[in-house]
Structures are given as structure tokens and as C-alpha cells.
């Protein structure tokens with residue numbers, strides 16, 4: 001499994017994202033495009049970033065009936081993204097349908113990973129709003145197992161959960177982990193963070209890093225530091 005740093009390009013216009021990517025002259029980082037940028041600019045932003053030579057994680061977190069997800073995933077697959085995602089709570093049938101939709105006629109497909117419980121949902125909220133009585137760790141691991149059983153490639157999770165996910169689902173089941181901060185950097189609004197080095201030690205396969213790179217004085221240097229600490 002190739003370990004890599006994915007930059008969360010949380011910008012809301014093509015202009016901003018291209019101004020950012022233009023700084024990278026001798027390297028083409030793997031980038032994450034989220035809902036904000038995708039909804040603002042549409043599919044052409046994906047094609048343009050791809051045409052510049054970047055790998056793309058399209059973070060749209062699909063969740064709908066299996067048939068709708070299958071057809072939508074086929075559209076995303078045609079955009080030639082490298083990784084996309086959905087909510088594991090959409091059930092095993094929805095995840096299987098997503099994989100079918102993603103698979104191109106030549107048998108290739110983007111990597112597909114699942115969101116378990118969003119990190120913005122805590123146990124109390126889960127119990128009150130969703131009527132899920134089990135401990136949140138158990139729910140996260142159960143959803144990870146469902147994703148694995150449906151044939152997905154991995155999950156998005158906290159670096160603190162990555163080791164446990166690998167124990168349960170195998171080391172080839174990918175963990176993609178946000179919540180990464182440099183040891184000497186600002187934590188911002190993230191609650192449970194790890195340094196790139198700690199994420200590496202615990203076995204994360206990909207780290208998703210936003211502001212420590214995008215808001216750095218020298219984003220290219222921050223990216224390179226991240227890669228050096230995480231990939232080695």
C-alpha cells in the first residue's frame with residue numbers, strides 16, 4: 001500500500017485552488033476536493049485538476065438508495081477520480097451498489113472508502129438523535145467491518161482508530177485519517193490530533209491534511225515536511 005499525504009483543498013473557488021496549486025512546481029500532491037469546491041465549480045474542476053497531473057480524492061460522502069448511488073458513482077468514476085467515499089450507514093447493499101457503479105468497463109475503478117460515524121457526532125448525540133445505544137467505538141468498528149464485507153477498500157477515521165481498524169479488518173484495509181497537526185503547529189478546531197510521524201507509527205495509510213499546509217506561510221515546505229515525517 002502506497003502511503004501518501006492528501007492535501008484537503010478546502011477552497012470555494014477555482015481561482016483560489018489554482019493559485020494554491022500553482023505554488024507546487026516540482027511535485028504534484030494528491031488532493032482532496034470536498035463538497036464546497038465541487039458544488040461551487042462543478043465537475044470541470046475535477047477534470048482540470050486531474051489534467052494538471054494530481055491524484056484526486058473526491059470527498060462527496062454519498063448516501064442514498066442503492067440504485068441512485070450506483071448511477072452517481074458511475075458518473076464520478078467517469079471523471080477519473082482516484083478515490084471517493086460514501087456513508088457506511090447507507091448499508092451493505094448501498095456500498096455494494098456503489099462498487100458496481102464505480103467499476104469501469106475495463107474492470108478498473110477508483111478506490112472507495114467509507115465514513116463510519118462523523119467525528120462531529122459524539123456518543124450522546126448518537127443516542128439522542130439517532131437512537132443508537134451502543135458505545136461509539138463499537139459502532140465505528142461495526143461500520144468498518146460492514147464496509148470491508150461489502151468489498152470497500154477502507155475507511156476514513158481518526159488516526160486514533162486506525163490501529164484498531166487494521167486489527168479488525170486486516171492491514172490491507174486502508175485507513176485514511178484527518179486530524180493531523182505538526183508538533184509545533186496550531187490545533188485549530190480539531191479535537192483529537194496526531195502528528196504525521198505518530199500517524200505513520202500507528203499505521204495510517206493516507207493522512208488528510210488541510211490548514212497546516214494550506215494556511216502555512218510556505219505551503220510547499222509544509223507539504224514536504226509532512227511527506228518527510230509521514231512517508232519517511
Ligand code: C5P
Nearest residue numbers: 008010118119178179208209210211212
Ligand atoms: O484543515 P484540516 O487539516 O483540519 O482539514 C482536515 C480535512 O479533513 C477537512 O477537509 C475536513 O473536512 C476533513 N475531515 C475531518 N474530520 C473528519 C472527516 C473529514 O477533519 N472526521
